[in-house]
Amino acid sequence: MLTGQTLLYFIYALAAASVILAAEAFFVSFSRGRTRSGAINRRLKRLADEAPAQKTLQGLLRERGLTESGDFISGFVWLNRLYTQSGVTGNPMTFAASFVLAGLMLALLLWFFLRVAAPVAFIIFLVVGFALPLVVLRRARNRRIQNFARQLPDALDMIVRSLRAGHPASVAVGLVAREMPDPLGTEFGIVADEITFGLSMEQAVRKLSERVGFEGLHLLTVSLSIQSKTGGNLTEILANLSSVLRERQKLRLKIRALSAEGRASAWIISLFPVVMFLLLQLIAPSYYGKIWGSPVIVPVFTTFGVWALLGDYIMYRMVNFDF
Numbered sequence: 001m002l003t004g005q006t007l008l009y010f011i012y013a014l015a016a017a018s019v020i021l022a023a024e025a026f027f028v029s030f031s032r033g034r035t036r037s038g039a040i041n042r043r044l045k046r047l048a049d050e051a052p053a054q055k056t057l058q059g060l061l062r063e064r065g066l067t068e069s070g071d072f073i074s075g076f077v078w079l080n081r082l083y084t085q086s087g088v089t090g091n092p093m094t095f096a097a098s099f100v101l102a103g104l105m106l107a108l109l110l111w112f113f114l115r116v117a118a119p120v121a122f123i124i125f126l127v128v129g130f131a132l133p134l135v136v137l138r139r140a141r142n143r144r145i146q147n148f149a150r151q152l153p154d155a156l157d158m159i160v161r162s163l164r165a166g167h168p169a170s171v172a173v174g175l176v177a178r179e180m181p182d183p184l185g186t187e188f189g190i191v192a193d194e195i196t197f198g199l200s201m202e203q204a205v206r207k208l209s210e211r212v213g214f215e216g217l218h219l220l221t222v223s224l225s226i227q228s229k230t231g232g233n234l235t236e237i238l239a240n241l242s243s244v245l246r247e248r249q250k251l252r253l254k255i256r257a258l259s260a261e262g263r264a265s266a267w268i269i270s271l272f273p274v275v276m277f278l279l280l281q282l283i284a285p286s287y288y289g290k291i292w293g294s295p296v297i298v299p300v301f302t303t304f305g306v307w308a309l310l311g312d313y314i315m316y317r318m319v320n321f322d323f
Contacts, residue, residue, distance in 0.1 A: 020132060041185030042089070043177065057193040060186065063089045070194065070207045085213040086140040087183055096133060103129030144183050145214050149249055151184040152216055156242035163235045170195045187212060202228055216245045259319035266315040270308065 046056045058068045065083045067073050074080040074092070083092050107125035110116040116124075155176045162172035170192065177189035187208055194204040202224045209217035223237050280287050291297060 020135075040178070041180070041182040041189065043186040043189035053193055054197065057190060057197070060190055063091075064211065065092045066211075070190075070211075081210070081213070082134070082137050082141060084211055085144070086137040087144040088137065088140060099133040100129040103127070103132070141213065145212065148183050148187070148212055148214050149216060149245070151180060152214070153242045153246040153249070155180055155184055155188065156220075156238050156245070160235050160239045160242065163238070169201055169234065173201075183212075200228075216241075216248070219244070255319075262315065262319050266312060266319075269315075270312050273308070 043056065043060060046059065047053065051059075061068060061070055064087075065073055065080055072080040072084070080092075083095070088095060103125045106128055107116075107121040110124060111118065111121040158176050158179065159169075159172040162175050163169065167175070173188055173195065174192040177185055177192050179185075180188065190211075191204045191208050194207065195201060199207075202221065205217065205221050205224055209221050219241060220238075223241055224234075226232070227234050227237055
């Protein structure tokens with residue numbers, strides 16, 4: 001009876017892992033397909049359909065979960081900010097409803113066909129319907145911010161060259177929007193359109209920083225704010241900021257390379273006990289004998305689990321930090 005129950009839990013874990021991997025594979029394939037389908041970036045593709053610039057701007061903002069003025073549309077600001085910064089396009093309610101329905105269908109199937117207990121089915125519904133979309137959005141946001149960080153120094157250099165050629169700042173931003181691919185191309189295109197329709201450069205860049213969530217854009221916002229109030233050479237400011245961001249990116253990549261061994265060790269140390277436990281349950285279910293009936297087994301497993309999670313967190317903080 002114990003062996004069958006353990007095997008059933010193992011099947012639950014495999015089902016949950018398969019759902020997570022399938023959802024992530026679907027999202028990655030869909031996002032890559034959307035990237036390949038655009039000529040240069042999404043904004044230029046919509047403009048190529050001969051849509052008015054103002055209508056294109058409003059459509060780009062709405063599909064990111066924002067109002068037509070670029071403000072958050074939901075009262076849950078942190079959730080709205082996460083969705084916007086992830087770069088996922090489409091109706092936010094449709095995105096959320098798809099995960100909720102998938103979790104409900106999976107829970108009902110496990111409940112009816114595999115005779116899963118109702119509390120376990122409810123937990124699976126909560127994980128797939130509510131926790132999984134947050135994980136997907138966070139991973140998409142981190143990947144998008146990394147792509148934006150790689151593109152931003154080149155975009156600033158392009159703006160600097162345009163300013164030195166005598167173009168105004170709005171024209172320089174528009175040049176970046178035409179020449180750079182997503183995610184930076186569309187975001188700077190929104191900035192160019194907002195400046196055209198009445199916002200100042202400082203306000204448009206501040207909204208850009210809220211939409212993307214990259215700390216380098218906070219530096220750009222502060223630089224533009226100081227320059228607009230106290231004056232100064234904007235070309236020199238942007239050139240210095242580009243150099244700083246590029247050096248920060250190099251340092252971040254160097255740290256990632258130096259910490260590769262530590263991250264691999266963390267994965268191995270964390271997964272080894274779990275893998276060995278599952279293998280023993282499948283190959284030799286009687287290996288632990290009657291120890292499962294001991295009253296101390298739950299406190300011991302809980303203690304070791306908490307210590308393992310604490311060690312994982314410490315190793316994570318050692319190889320991931322802001323600077």
